[in-house]
Amino acid sequence: MATIIEGIGATTSSLNSDRFQLPSRRSFSERKGRFFSVRSEGKVIGGSRGGNVSPLVTNAVATKGDSSTASTSAKPGHEVLLFEALREGLDEEMMRDPTVCVMGEDVGHYGGSYKVTKGLAEKYGDLRVLDTPIAENSFTGMGIGAAMTGLRPVIEGMNMGFLLLAFNQISNNCGMLHYTSGGQFKIPVVIRGPGGVGRQLGAEHSQRLESYFQSIPGIQMVACSTPYNAKGLIKAAIRSENPVIFFEHVLLYNLKERIPDEEYVLSLEEAEMVRPGEHVTILTYSRMRYHVMQAAKTLVNKGYDPEVIDIRSLKPFDLYRIGNSVRKTHRVLIVEECMRTGGIGASLTAAITENFHDYLDAPIVCLSSQDVPTPYAGTLEEWTVVQPAQIVTAVEQLCASCHVDCIDYSKDYTWPNQNKKLLEVSSCNTDTVLFSTLLPNMDSFLSMQTDFSHESLVDCVFTLDMNLSECEPKADFKQNKLADFGTVAKLGTVNSKPSFNLNNENSSIAHACALDMSL
């Protein structure tokens, strides 16, 4: 139980007084949403970040070429639209490997209903870019049979929704044949197509099939969101020996971005960090990435620092990058376009809760589309999908639940110089003070009454390291609050005296207390 409190060592000297502000004793309703935290590694993050914020992509359908995103390569490349990036990826793979072929409705002479395969049929011939009759189940099965016998087909569904007709082949054959054949036949197909809610396309053309396909064993699912990751992921998907379902979005085809000239392949299983942050982790994919980034712009102005991760790999989830983020921010918001019931967000919530429950300060919030067949009317359609304003509200609520509405101890404590663990004191209302830890190996979450005489404190084991014993409370605090703190500190302490003094050159970090609590 006696945990050595990690040191922040020399980092206290890096505390920059003008980088953060002390939240004063205010009621919850008066708060403007600023809060700060001090980390064990010593980085102090205030309400506004320094210069390392990536520029935000604010539009869902960006057309200006200079809106750089976090995923743009540093080298000058060439500008493409997303469908052109996909075409480049397909073209390069078809040149590289003669067994790669495309099949689908209108992919050949017509060039693809979203122009993804334009020009490929003239280049590679009608057999390599095969125009199929309208028989999704059968040509998907045909692609699977071709894959079993040595080809690498890319099967296009003109709209993802049409792949519902191919569900038999995708579920039974695509996912399972490698297994039921005992590993003898591999199925290196890529099944791709645009899905998602467009502009008033009606219910049947606005479907999101991620949720239906995600429990099929044996397949991988990826969703692209920028020209850079579209090209990288389609190349990776074609080169993969596993069957991959590649989700594109109807509204993202005209995104423009500068992508590298040289060849690159991304990893199918990794997530992408869009915008690093500290306060909340927002997990998203496909079109919702842009809604999130739009909301992020608003949030930054309001003083929040969201970390945005584009999960990209819908099956399997990249729990490493997601986990690192959760361990850092302790709050998770999932924004997706999938339906609420049984969607990707639901699975992700379960996965995060299973693996990182102890690092969460609040329940995971999942914003998904409503469980409604997408209406035709524009206003109704807008309301079925998550909009940036909803994301902003959700982040505010999520962060507010753990915000500091604290008792101002600045006058009461001074901060010691070294070796302590830091806590963020936060509250959800004026009656409760919550102590929560930002540190990975302290996983307790304790709620106390402001009078500090709450019974629950008696059960806590507190360990203070030796340096803390140098801390001494100031006199007046001792009278009311510190007496209880003193009580608290007394319980279970090993090496330290009951009184403590928090020293710091800048006394405004006062309310951060060094306690290692384990319940």
Place this chain on the structure above:
Amino acid sequence: MSCAFSAVTMAQPNPLTTNRLSTYAIKLPPFLGSTRKLRPHSLSKSLPSPSKSLRSSTSSVSDVVKELKSNLLITKEEGLELYEDMILGRAFEDMCAQMYYRGKMFGFVHLYNGQEAVSTGFIKLLKKDDCVVSTYRDHVHALSKGVTARAVMSELFGKTTGCCRGQGGSMHMFDKEHNVLGGFAFIGEGIPVATGAAFTSLYKRNVLKEAGGNTVTLAFFGDGTCNNGQFYECLNMAALWKLPIVFVVENNLWAIGMSHLRATSDPEIWKKAPAFGMPGVHVDGMDVLKVREVAKESILRARRGEGPTLVECETYRFRGHSLADPDELRDPAEKAHYAKRDPIAAMKKYMIENKLVNESELKAIEKKIDEVVEDAVEFADESPLPPRSQLLGNVFADPKGFGIAPDGTYRCEDPKFTQGTAHV
């Protein structure tokens, strides 16, 4: 309007309550389904009406056979090979039934007794890299194609030495070496896969410019499948692109308990082919030599690149749909009729009458096959069951598909992964 439905539409005889013989009799009032009488069971020859299609012709093979009556259709070696294959199929399936009732295999087991002529007649003409796609009634197709009896029996017992390592079972026989592409549980599901294999053959010839003739794919399926959408979609695509495929319909008249006549508006399946511009042939599937003649022609057609053929083989399964089927619905008279046309007995009679072999040679073959089957059972019995470590092994061809674990490594790199403890 109390009742808009008249009693006439309810006149369909209920097979469970009415007399079985009367159900089968042709003279019943028209029931929901075909109003034609396709198969008065006295008719053993094919229906020779020519098609009206401009580009293709349907033909009856009985005429072909009549011409060749003076010349024998097979040599002694060929005859022995065919006989041995049919005996292997029959003996193996009988042994399967025994093993099932002894509790060595479980689940759904569909036996092929009575239909051996179709499998032997077609598959024995194939080369090793030609592909075969079948349904759940696939043991004998796998055996005819060359998969060892040991591998098939182990697979049925669920042992790790089976052709699919015990992961497929009775309904999913796959073998890469012999190009058996399965084994599918849903009917019609294998036909697109067969179409894909044929597409690969075309692709290899035209795009990859590989030398040699087309590899041919055979797709076997039943009469029930011929009412399924995938069947028609694939007939269309195969004819459109002239894929080297032969669609073989094993019309045994029954889809579990559904008579073909009750399920199909036009029960003559071979007639559906000309609608797509390919020849449709009807052949007596109880006679291996007739089947072989038709098969030769259709496989040659495919190999030359002239496109697909639909061959309807009139055949019959002596046992029920599966070992769980009590088989009470079928008319005993019908069963007796077809039992008299047992393909093995017919072949035996043909070879002996034409002085190709003598009795002792055939007995030797039967004895040899008995030993093969016994050996297969022994091998399967002694084979190990799949260990726990096999559980997650073949889910993905590239196990990176299991994803990245919270600690940053791929899950498949976790040493406990093979114990099946990794989360997916």
